[in-house]
Amino acid sequence: MRAFFLLASLGVVAAENGLDGWLRYASLPCSQECKSKLPASIIALNATETSPVYVAGTELQEGLKSIYGGKPEISHNKCETRPSSSIVIGTLKQYREACGTQKDIPELDEDGFWLDTRNNTVQILGSNERGVLYGAFEYLSMLAQGNFSEIAYATNPVAPIRWVNQWDNMDGSIERGYGGPSIFFKNGAIVDDMTRIKQYARLLASVRINAIVINNVNANATLLTAKNIEGLGRVADTFRPYGIQVGVSLNFASPKTFGGLDTFDPLDDSVIKWWSNITHQIYEKVPDMAGYLVKASSEGQPGPETYNRTLAEGANVFANALQPHGGIIMFRAFVYNQLNESNWDADRANAAVEFFKELDGKFEDNVVVQIKYGPIDFQVREPASPLFANLLKTSTAIELQVTQEYLGQQSHLVYLPPLWKEIFDFDLRVDQKPSFVRDVYSGKRFNRKLGGTTAVVNVGTNTTWLGSHLAMSNLYAYGRVAWDPTDDPERMLQDWIRLTFGLDKTVLETITKISMESWPAYENYSGNLGIQTLTDILYTHYGPNPASQDDNGWGQWTRADRTSIGMDRTVSNGTGFSGQYPAEVATKYENIETTPDNLLLWFHHVNYTHRLHSGKTVIQHFYDAHYDGAATAQTFLEQWKKLQNKVDKERYEHVLRRLEYQSGHSVIWRDAIVDFYHNLSGIPDKSKRVGHHPWRIEAEDMSLDGYETYSVSPFETASGAVAVVTSSNNTVGIAKTKIKFPSGQYDLAINYYDLYGGQSQWKVYLNEKKVGEWLGNSEDILSHTPSIYLDGHSATRIKFRNIKVKKGDILKIIGTPDGVEPAPLDYVAFLAKGIVD
Numbered sequence: 001m002r003a004f005f006l007l008a009s010l011g012v013v014a015a016e017n018g019l020d021g022w023l024r025y026a027s028l029p030c031s032q033e034c035k036s037k038l039p040a041s042i043i044a045l046n047a048t049e050t051s052p053v054y055v056a057g058t059e060l061q062e063g064l065k066s067i068y069g070g071k072p073e074i075s076h077n078k079c080e081t082r083p084s085s086s087i088v089i090g091t092l093k094q095y096r097e098a099c100g101t102q103k104d105i106p107e108l109d110e111d112g113f114w115l116d117t118r119n120n121t122v123q124i125l126g127s128n129e130r131g132v133l134y135g136a137f138e139y140l141s142m143l144a145q146g147n148f149s150e151i152a153y154a155t156n157p158v159a160p161i162r163w164v165n166q167w168d169n170m171d172g173s174i175e176r177g178y179g180g181p182s183i184f185f186k187n188g189a190i191v192d193d194m195t196r197i198k199q200y201a202r203l204l205a206s207v208r209i210n211a212i213v214i215n216n217v218n219a220n221a222t223l224l225t226a227k228n229i230e231g232l233g234r235v236a237d238t239f240r241p242y243g244i245q246v247g248v249s250l251n252f253a254s255p256k257t258f259g260g261l262d263t264f265d266p267l268d269d270s271v272i273k274w275w276s277n278i279t280h281q282i283y284e285k286v287p288d289m290a291g292y293l294v295k296a297s298s299e300g301q302p303g304p305e306t307y308n309r310t311l312a313e314g315a316n317v318f319a320n321a322l323q324p325h326g327g328i329i330m331f332r333a334f335v336y337n338q339l340n341e342s343n344w345d346a347d348r349a350n351a352a353v354e355f356f357k358e359l360d361g362k363f364e365d366n367v368v369v370q371i372k373y374g375p376i377d378f379q380v381r382e383p384a385s386p387l388f389a390n391l392l393k394t395s396t397a398i399e400l401q402v403t404q405e406y407l408g409q410q411s412h413l414v415y416l417p418p419l420w421k422e423i424f425d426f427d428l429r430v431d432q433k434p435s436f437v438r439d440v441y442s443g444k445r446f447n448r449k450l451g452g453t454t455a456v457v458n459v460g461t462n463t464t465w466l467g468s469h470l471a472m473s474n475l476y477a478y479g480r481v482a483w484d485p486t487d488d489p490e491r492m493l494q495d496w497i498r499l500t501f502g503l504d505k506t507v508l509e510t511i512t513k514i515s516m517e518s519w520p521a522y523e524n525y526s527g528n529l530g531i532q533t534l535t536d537i538l539y540t541h542y543g544p545n546p547a548s549q550d551d552n553g554w555g556q557w558t559r560a561d562r563t564s565i566g567m568d569r570t571v572s573n574g575t576g577f578s579g580q581y582p583a584e585v586a587t588k589y590e591n592i593e594t595t596p597d598n599l600l601l602w603f604h605h606v607n608y609t610h611r612l613h614s615g616k617t618v619i620q621h622f623y624d625a626h627y628d629g630a631a632t633a634q635t636f637l638e639q640w641k642k643l644q645n646k647v648d649k650e651r652y653e654h655v656l657r658r659l660e661y662q663s664g665h666s667v668i669w670r671d672a673i674v675d676f677y678h679n680l681s682g683i684p685d686k687s688k689r690v691g692h693h694p695w696r697i698e699a700e701d702m703s704l705d706g707y708e709t710y711s712v713s714p715f716e717t718a719s720g721a722v723a724v725v726t727s728s729n730n731t732v733g734i735a736k737t738k739i740k741f742p743s744g745q746y747d748l749a750i751n752y753y754d755l756y757g758g759q760s761q762w763k764v765y766l767n768e769k770k771v772g773e774w775l776g777n778s779e780d781i782l783s784h785t786p787s788i789y790l791d792g793h794s795a796t797r798i799k800f801r802n803i804k805v806k807k808g809d810i811l812k813i814i815g816t817p818d819g820v821e822p823a824p825l826d827y828v829a830f831l832a833k834g835i836v837d
Helices: 032-036 052-068 092-099 129-144 195-206 226-242 269-285 311-325 348-359 417-424 437-441 472-483 489-501 505-526 583-590 597-603 618-641 649-681
Strands: 041-044 073-076 086-091 113-116 121-126 152-155 161-165 211-213 245-250 291-294 328-332 367-372 395-401 452-456 696-698 703-705 707-711 722-726 733-738 744-753 761-766 769-775 795-805 810-816 825-831
Touching (some): 041 052, 052 073, 052 129, 052 226, 086 092, 086 129, 092 121, 161 328, 161 395, 161 472, 195 226, 226 245, 291 311, 311 328, 311 348, 395 437, 417 437, 417 472, 417 505, 452 472, 489 505, 597 618, 618 649, 703 707, 707 733, 722 733, 733 825, 744 761, 744 769, 761 795, 769 795
Parallel strands (some): 161 452, 211 245, 367 395
Antiparallel strands (some): 113 152, 722 825, 744 795, 761 769
């Protein structure tokens, strides 16, 4: 049981920009009893400044000073008894040599540690130096949360691989990055200044990440120049004191495109020699390199199939080059070809098993197949990948996503651990025995020595790291679940909240509530019943565009038509995907009666009028869920406002802007999806909400001067399918209308489009009195990938609150275009209290 002694409000702290993340170590009041529990000295059993033990001592010293004001002295290589309390840190071997005994300490696995806060001396002992550093961060985490519990326990990682993947490009851009440019690369080279990299190393080490791949899986071979390999050595030197090894992504065709060979055939002797030589060159500069990450034969990337070689033969050329150095190769299972949707048997979800199952046992021992948690691509809900149940002799790692590619791109709050936990806890029932996904990828189920987790993270130079303060909860929790996938999502979240925002009870309860509700809400307003995230998969992967899923070769199909929807993935009548699971699971998914509602449309093609286990029809569930999800998103903003005097101003306003935006964009999502399927099916909403907006005034129905109508595509991303834009980029637009609603106090909600490439200005007047204005600058203040079109990505909703209105008043909006952005307007809604629209 943990005891937290400082849960009362502690007052507002100075403005913070997020750079310290959960390692901010904010000052806490300390009573005399509290001070008596604090150690007066630190004994670090390694004096080498680049060792993790030495770093652990420094972290403890600075952390204690920051939190409680005391700065214990540090000594090295001694273990004498002190009159005051002390902390002893070191490996079990170092402790035994310096202190002589190590009683009652359980066996520790690699990277594991023992933490004992009983008696006068705190012991932090690791199986290795990395484990010591982990234990130091654990102890500091306790103290930073006001926790002085007397504890004694050992903890070990569930698996040896706990990696993060960065999708950073050599020019400094980041694929699917929403927190600014790369901290690693600029202008084709590795950066000179290691400051931000060191700060990142601290964050990763504190949550027990032990390796990082610093460049994009869609790799650029110029990383392999002598200058960049030299730079890679500097990066590795920066990470090494924090127990983190560096790895790199490779382009499969590098021997030809970069090395000057006439082939990149993995069985060609010259290619084999080339990879061996380049690997040796890297290890000369980075002797502890973790290994390679390779994406091959997928999405246009070169691979072994170019030469009719198997994926195993492709992976093994790297494995053999790495073996003398002790490195491993992470080979992505994200391999698929474009497909013909008219073929009812075609299914991208089948690809991983089809490509890899027959290769089981043909990979070298240091190959780890890296498998996305679901068979498609980081969707809001997918079943667990069946490939985990089909590789019994090959080491695997699960690939998660911290960067929210399909899931709101850090502009929407979506706390991801509840999603991950559903995957971790899924029982694949291999050979009719318990086979939880977490036990498969860790190596436990099939007795494999390698295995673990990796996550696409994509931090950037923004001080918030990910582009949003609240999004950092996902990175913190990722480290926790990489260590222990049974960790509770809410408990992890609350530890992060206390470390990041302090110990105020209201802050804790509020952020806990909105975060735990965020994934279900996002699923409800973006795509449910297993239909995947109904985003635009052909463009930014951000806003709504359900039609983009179908009629293309990318295979994220819904097969929606006027009467029915869903992918038939049964063996009996569909793509056969359900048969890729072991028999017990396959039987459940094959039968529509035993398939859970939340995956119905993943496995079955049904009429819109099909009744769910809940009793609702599919189409009515769609309507209700999207309205419910958007309604929940409105509450996030109102709850956050209660924290105005409890969170520092800088972070309060940053989060406020994003939750305000999300509240509006969730309505845009809601309307787009329900309008699309209402138009497609022709089936009315029983609650008469869809297509019925009595409090809206469409911009095209207003009196226009300098504005003209514009048909928006996709149609469902504009109310009534039409918006207005200025007639030229030099023309000011004016839209006027007489208000016919009853007199009263309203919130004024205005839907507009914020395009990349301009920052238009809008002003709102009632009877010539200005009641609001705004600037179209979301590309500067939000995180998601911007759009150059009027669509679901650029659609935005802003509110001006508590406006007194009289029936007959004249509303006027003046839009001033800028650049390519023609001050677009969609509609205005007058919302009385309790009305969402």
